[in-house]
Amino acid sequence: MYKLDLQKLTLLLALLAGFLTFGNSFFAGYFTQRDQLFEQTLEANRAYARKLADITDRFFLNSRRELAYAAESLSTRFDDKDWRDAQTARLKLKGDQFSRAVIISANGQIVSASPESASLVGITVNSVGATQALTLRAPLITDPYVATDGTYLLAVTHPIFAPDGSYLGYISASLFLRERNVLHELLGVHYHRDGSYLYVVDTQGNLIFHEDGQRVGQNVSSNAVVQRVLLGHEGGQRVINTLGVDMLAGYAPIQSTGWGIVAQRPTAAITAKLAELARTTLLNAVPFALFSLAVFWWLSRLISAPIRALADTAEHWGAPEAASRISTVNSWYFEVSRLKVAMLAGVSLLQQKMVALEAASMTDPLTGLRNRRGMAFALKQFDLLDQRYAAVTLDIDHFKQVNDQHGHDVGDAVLRFLAEIMRECSRPTDVLCRMGGEEFLMLLPETDASGASIAAERLLARLRQTVSPTGTPVTASIGIACSGNHASPEATFKAADEALYRAKRAGRDRIVIAAT
Template identity: 35%
Template sequence: MQKATQDTPQGARSAFATPRRRYFTKSHAFSIRMRHMPTRPRPKLTLRTLLLAFALICAIATLANTFVVMFTTQKAELVENALQTNEAYAARIATSVEEVLSSELDRLGFASTVIGRAFTDRSALHDEAHRLLSQDHSFNSVLIANAEGKIIASAPSSLQLDGQVLQRRSPLTRREPMISDAFKSLAGNLVVFVSHPIFSRNGEYLGLVGGSIRLEQKNTLQALMDLNIREDGAHVYLVDSHRQVLYHPDPERIGTILATDPIVEAALQHSYGSMRAMNSSGNEMLAGFASIPSSRWSVISQRPLSNIEATLEATTIKVAKGILPLGVFGLLLIWWLGVKISVPLSRLAESAKRLDAPESYERILAVPADYFESWQIRRALLLGANLLQEKIGRLNQQAHSDPLTGLANRRAMEETLALWQQTLKTFAAIAVDIDHFKRVNDTYGHAVGDEALRTVAQLMRQASRPDDLVCRVGGEEFLLLLPNGSIATGAEVAERLRTVIEAAELDTVGHITISLGVALWRAGESMSDTLERSDRLLYQAKAQGRNRVVTEKELSAVAQS
């Protein structure tokens, strides 16, 4: 204003002017400044709007990152679980089918002995054929053929098979119990033929006795498979060695020959396993398979990957709906807080985009909270980071744990050993193996064996020290690592563990024992050599009678003597 006054002709004496003149001078100067001020449109955005937009972008980025991590991790876990479940399911069904087929062969074997004693008595042969047919209704028809393949007795009589010749000669030429692939019978039915050779008392081959199982109507195999119908979108089917479908939930598929399919090919080439592959229809499947040794058939249990993805998407939508109200409330709160929270909010929003980073908690904690609002937002982000890190920690724990026993797995063991090697931490290694564990599985089944493994793992945790690392390295083999341990300490812990397990009484199994080998690692040595020594000591314990502890010190004394 002063500069504008000096530009006027009377500027030098304006201070002595009348009040009217002073008023005119100030108004004139204000008008001049307004005329020369640059003209701009009034901004429509307010700081609160910008803060809300910025917070919205950061929140979406954080949620998207969280959902991507959750979706990817959960999908991988669900896929792995589905593969393991399908493999176990197929193996269980294959075992059941094998038991049924073995039972049928045993029945025919007994009948062949009876028939061999009265092979010339046609009446007795017909009676035996009818007896086999009506015994447990496993077969749809039964026949007895001579060495040339001519049917000399059969049941039921309505089929009128007597006098006809067998279509397939392989059971006659092989002269051994066998189960055929599917084929069209003399009556035009799709059947599987189970046969057993007949020999006389002096070993002369007389012929065979066999039963047919019709695949296109109710039969023993179909009844067994129907007990295992899945309701989670998965299905089970049975194929023979020529990829012909013997059982399928869709009856129209029975008897069809499958096109080239990587899942079926893998099932026919391997005893058991699982894989993720495209089927002949172009759908990606998660499949498990197992073979049936007596017939060379395969059981395949598979589930579409799309079912898992649909389940995961539905879960993700539910989570999103649950988070949405809280997200809207947070955005409205940010709008209301205003300008004063702009700086800390920017830093908090930047940190919020990396909630899954390990240093996210410390980074958020370092943001100054000079007023209540910023403190509240920081607290909420700290809680979110903590929950996310806990989730990631749980996933990491699952990746480092044995799913059956909960002990550390081989990956966790290797990481721990690498850390100890860097810090030159001496440790004692105790190799543990359950004595005669195969006998437990063969006698009581794998379910009881798994329970025994869990019990042994629990006893090992109880018998070990707080800083010790208990690992399951495979099957019934365990490894106990004692940091800062010595041979004496390892021997003491090993003997305590051996005594505890020997005294424990397990359900169904009763008492079991273990053998242990104790070795010591020192700085400069190879860790793999130490573990191999403990393993050799373990087998030395087994060679000395099992249920004992052998240490490096004991082995040296034996070698010197």
Template identity: 40%
Template sequence: MKSHRLKLKHLIMGVAMAAFFLTSIGSVWGGYRMNIDSIKENTLETNRVYAQKLASTADSYLNEAFQILGYSADQVRTKMDDEQILNDETERLRLQNQMFNSVVITNAKGLVLSVSPPSIEIKGEILTSIGAKEALAKKTPIISKPYEAMTGRLIIFISHPIFSESNEYLGMIAGTIYLKEPNAFKTLLGEHYSKDGSYVYVVDSDGRVIYHQDPSRINDIVTKNKVVQAVTSGKDGAQLVENTKGVKMLAGYSAVASTGWGVVAQKPLEVALAPSFDRVQEVIIKSVPLMFVSIIIVLWAAARIANPLQQLASLTEESLDKKNVEGLKSVSGWYFEAYSLKNALVRSLSFLHGQVSFFKDQSTVDPLTGITNRRTMDSMLAEWLASKVPHVIILLDLDHFKSVNDTYGHAVGDKVLQFLARQMESVAREGDVCCRYGGEEFVILLPNTTIEEATLVAEQLRKTLADTVSPCGRPITLSAGIAAYPAMAHTTEALIEAADDALYLAKQEGRNQVKVGVSKKE
């Protein structure tokens, strides 16, 4: 009677094939998940740094607006009865740097004495808007919340009081920003969005949108957004959030210190992860021929296998463990079929482990510049600190990089960052590590190096950049700060702080220079 039980060769075929495919899927999936986590972390950190820089720029801009208005208040306080001088001053303020859409001077009762442009027909009228009343009542420099002005426009009112030399309140001088028309925010922030759905927006302290690349969103209340809740409470950070359209976004946010406003820079999660999908597809495509050949070999050999294959099948089921690859090599191949199958499995599993290593390598590299990313840099510094390895860090930042993005676009800006990374690698010595710290900030790690040696490396890089035409069509410059462990600091945080202080000093003293930090030891 013919047996219906599985034959050994069929059982071995099934086990070998199942183990092979499970190993392939598990290896690729594990590497893919690691790559996704790395991309998320990098994108969140990039957006956080970017939002922080924009918030700092906006804060400086608003402080400058107060200074300009304050200067004008001092100029006109003795000439409040001279209509021509007042008209000249409001016109100058509006046209000088395009900071305000309109400028107005009133007396202490809110009567408009002068307005620019003159087409706004409110001269001789008393301002009754929310912002004007608040400014007249408080008699201090203020930035109003968004409101609808007498002209029907949605505006923000930035004002400064005018006092006489005897400290008598004479009135105010104020500039307005029209939120739904071309304004200073658009000039300041630029077109910070791209066709892939990335964009920047600004909210006031109440969670009301005051700048957005879509004008129809201005004045919307978005307090239900978790990122808005965090930034309006004065926090800086980054997180995954779902916007009002149901799109998942990788958002970085930072508060504007002087106003309580918040700047949010975000990128769609799907767009950020697109390169990872492409890499997986590429790996699969490249793996198919070898997998196909390996499967044919497995099937051909399994049909002629006896006892030795039981050991091979058992080891293949646990093929994710690298020790099992060595176990396969130790299986006796005393006849041709067993020998061929053993070698085919060893080659296939080694290839798959190679793919896992590939994905692991990808998670340590900054995807834009191809140099070491922030997370790997932090791990390396922690290891050096634990092992008491003396080292120096060079913290460097491109000078006026925002102007490169604003003038030539983000695509050219990305090429400039890649160009800088290549120049860093060209001056780095054996053992030095080039890293991207975030945005346009980079770090070179120099183990077992003196401050003098590190200074030579930094100066060589600085001179090379200043003398070489970059992708934007002109040379670019950098400023750098240097700090050494353990000479200047006992912790990584203090070491980076010392280098950052030196970098700030280099920026303050005119940029395009290298400064050595001071000790942060307590």
């Protein structure tokens, strides 16, 4: 019966171990990187959707104020045709925000319109939105509807009352949804080659804004993301959209209207880049694999030479020592199989421990932020990319009193609370660190002192408005320094610390920027 000799077994073992180790590392790295990219994309889309929702909220708030002002001015001059026309013209021309402005009397008749149109003035309206505004007699942002002239639009309305309280009608500013309107300017439409885009849905799940104008008006309420955002939720989720495309979607509600904004990117755009990276990695690994094979072959010959010599001597049965020498070889293959199993298990366990150790060495266990080692790693990345950054140092005010009055458990909860507020008030690219005790650090890449001050003020405002684990809000003092103004990271941090101490001495709960 043929048996493999030691040289072939050693070479086979080395090749198998190398292949499994490389395969495990390759696929583990691939899927880990894919999951990280997915999470980063979801968070970026969520933050983008939240930003646009806030911008849209502010637009409608300002629109309501404009209409309220016009309604107030019309309350005593409603019968003055020139004054009515002046108000609709002012609304239409002010920043060119609206597609059309009209005034409708209490009996539902259009008495003024801008742009001026003889075909509109005198018409009695009977559309859904107009009927709702006449019935409700209160400020209103309608869902999209088809107007009397067949235009698909949404309207912002405000009632007009006479000084004696009698209802005169209402003033309305409309957006034509199937034409370019102010939403395109607010939401900043960009066409990405990778298929990323955003859209807006009304309270019924109908599209009121989409990069493909032909889709405006379609109902997409079957989309799981649309269902969640219309319930008032905000977040990110992987979803198959109504066209069957796998998307990474971030979503946020528009509070003033109940609508939802969804920003999404095709999953395939990310996996395609990863696949290209995987192919490149494999091609780069081929020369090393061939070199490794040559080394393994040489090592296997070196290892097998003494054992082969022992096997050769076993052919000489007449020698007194032949039996004992051959008997020592009989258990070799079992030992080799044990070594193979142990080696593979050991490599797998070692990889797991190294990954866990590296993550633990760079993370603060209490807050989940980076520790000093993690900060040092980020600084190396900034140096490699030649990035400037702003260093923002934070220190919780009167933290010793928190520990003394509430105990160290509450003190730890306050530290975790601050870490969470820092995450919510920062960008995905910002580096958040806990330096020890109640001292924290934020590194803001490509940010000057003005931008860092805005970010810091946003953080302080959030702290003042949020109840901490102590039962009341806590405050913090902040110092800011920019790397471009100092010769080294150490000098930058020292300047930020000095600015922090000045903030403490100036009364706490404030921001001080280091002098250049």
